[in-house]
Amino acid sequence: MNINPRRTPLIAGNWKMNLDHLQAIAFVQKLAWNLKDANHDFAAVEVAVFPPFTDLRSVQTLVSADKLPLAFGAQDVSAQDSGAYTGEISGAFLAQLECQYVIIGHSERRTLHNETDEQVAAKVTAALKHNLVPLICVGESAEDLATHGPSAVPVAQLRAALAGVTNAADIVVAYEPVWAIGSGQAATPEQAEQVAAALRGVLTETLGQDVADKTRILYGGSVKSGNIAAFMREPNVDGALVGGASLDIPEFSSIIRYHKHVGV
Numbered sequence: 001m002n003i004n005p006r007r008t009p010l011i012a013g014n015w016k017m018n019l020d021h022l023q024a025i026a027f028v029q030k031l032a033w034n035l036k037d038a039n040h041d042f043a044a045v046e047v048a049v050f051p052p053f054t055d056l057r058s059v060q061t062l063v064s065a066d067k068l069p070l071a072f073g074a075q076d077v078s079a080q081d082s083g084a085y086t087g088e089i090s091g092a093f094l095a096q097l098e099c100q101y102v103i104i105g106h107s108e109r110r111t112l113h114n115e116t117d118e119q120v121a122a123k124v125t126a127a128l129k130h131n132l133v134p135l136i137c138v139g140e141s142a143e144d145l146a147t148h149g150p151s152a153v154p155v156a157q158l159r160a161a162l163a164g165v166t167n168a169a170d171i172v173v174a175y176e177p178v179w180a181i182g183s184g185q186a187a188t189p190e191q192a193e194q195v196a197a198a199l200r201g202v203l204t205e206t207l208g209q210d211v212a213d214k215t216r217i218l219y220g221g222s223v224k225s226g227n228i229a230a231f232m233r234e235p236n237v238d239g240a241l242v243g244g245a246s247l248d249i250p251e252f253s254s255i256i257r258y259h260k261h262v263g264v
């Protein structure tokens with residue numbers, strides 16, 4: 001288990017394009033009750049949800065009114081602040097909605113929307129400008145893995161994403177191998193650790209030891225309640241970015257409470 005006191009584990013749920021704003025309210029309420037009933041210690045394992053843009057105002061209102069100990073964020077952000085960018089969402093708007101985090105460079109953005117490393121870097125800079133913590137996603141495809149080995153592509157993607165980051169910024173990195181996303185075939189904990197260690201090396205190189213020590217690196221790709229504990233035992237894995245399983249309250253709650261039900 002990760003015992004680095006500088007890194008609070010983070011379990012994050014990326015809802016992708018699921019749950020409308022009414023469903024989001026019911027879901028977040030139930031998730032919070034479920035975790036409260038289970039006496040979840042939010043200071044020991046942080047929980048964040050990433051609903052679609054159209055849900056964020058509803059989630060913010062609920063979290064704020066009921067003082068729920070849940071963090072939330074958006075699934076993407078514009079590199080621009082404002083102007084003639086139809087369909088884009090400014091980091092300023094997300095900050096006004098009290099989003100703490102924003103996912104940047106998810107593989108579905110990179111592959112389905114041809115998002116480049118340069119665009120990812122510009123979005124990271126924009127997020128930091130608006131005091132949002134960028135949750136930077138990196139990961140190799142099955143072809144990349146066969147051609148370049150396990151860490152070359154994620155390492156290059158992270159270097160590129162940090163191009164405009166100069167100071168000791170608050171960031172989170174998620175290693176999500178493309179072949180493991182939604183496939184039911186998760187990486188092994190050893191594979192995740194190998195890449196996470198290489199990514200921490202990039203953080204040390206670019207932002208210094210202190211930032212590298214306190215930055216959380218998550219694993220994502222077919223995380224379930226049955227495999228989370230093994231990932232969390234790895235020294236460089238500080239949490240998970242969960243897709244499908246984050247939409248099932250008992251399952252997501254079980255992932256969040258990984259140390260209870262499997263005795264890590």
Ligand SMILES: O=C(CO)COP(=O)(O)O
Pocket residue numbers: 014106176180181182183184220221222223241242243244245
């Ligand atoms: O893409 C993911 C989270 O961002 C992972 O998705 P799954 O957990 O559904 O594999």
